[in-house]
Amino acid sequence: MSEAGGARILIVDDDVDVADTYASQLEETYDVETVYSGPAALDALSPSVDIVLLDRRMPKLSGSEVLEAIRERGLETRVAMVTGEEADFDIIEMPFDDYVQKPVTEGALLGTVSHLVRCLTYDEQLREYYALTAKRAALIQSKTLEELADSERFSELEADIETAEAALSDLVADFDPTDFDRAFRDIDRPDPPTAD
Missing domain, CATH: 1.20.58 (Methane Monooxygenase Hydroxylase; Chain G, domain 1)
Structure with missing residues (x-):
């Protein structure tokens, strides 16, 4: 985990307003980068990213596919799926660390990142x-x-x-x-x- 600025967080959401809102709520405490698509997330991923807040439903490359790529690369990044989708049994096999359903309050977002x-x-x-x-x-x-x-x-x-x-x-x-x-x-x- 990077020392200066605390944890490095990558926010991935195709809804620009949602992603930017999360960033504004976190950037005072954490080193935050925001991208708006799955392909952009893959480009931004590196071992220096500590936490990914990942939207599940995105065009071109879904959050599930991005999560799979994170794990295939062997990155030790913690991932929270932040999604408007209700949890279903398919999540059992998904290797994420937290599942947060939208809409997400600032308190819930900060709590998830803190955990x-x-x-x-x-x-x-x-x-x-x-x-x-x-x-x-x-x-x-x-x-x-x-x-x-x-x-x-x-x-x-x-x-x-x-x-x-x-x-x-x-x-x-x-x-x-x-x-x-x-x-x-x-x-x-x-x-x-x-x-x-």
């Missing part, structure tokens, strides 16, 4: 925590207890792990059940195909 940002933050902190604990495990396997006890760098690593654990614990304390669902949405998703 997705918390999930992104958790992902980043969890990766950092696992990287630190992997280093500790490798050192424990290759060094003696005496070497570990005498190492100032190992003591710093232990302190970093404690700090990371506390940060994760604080973040999870603010989670509601939907945040957990969003945070762990990638667990069952297979890794994207790689070129041979």
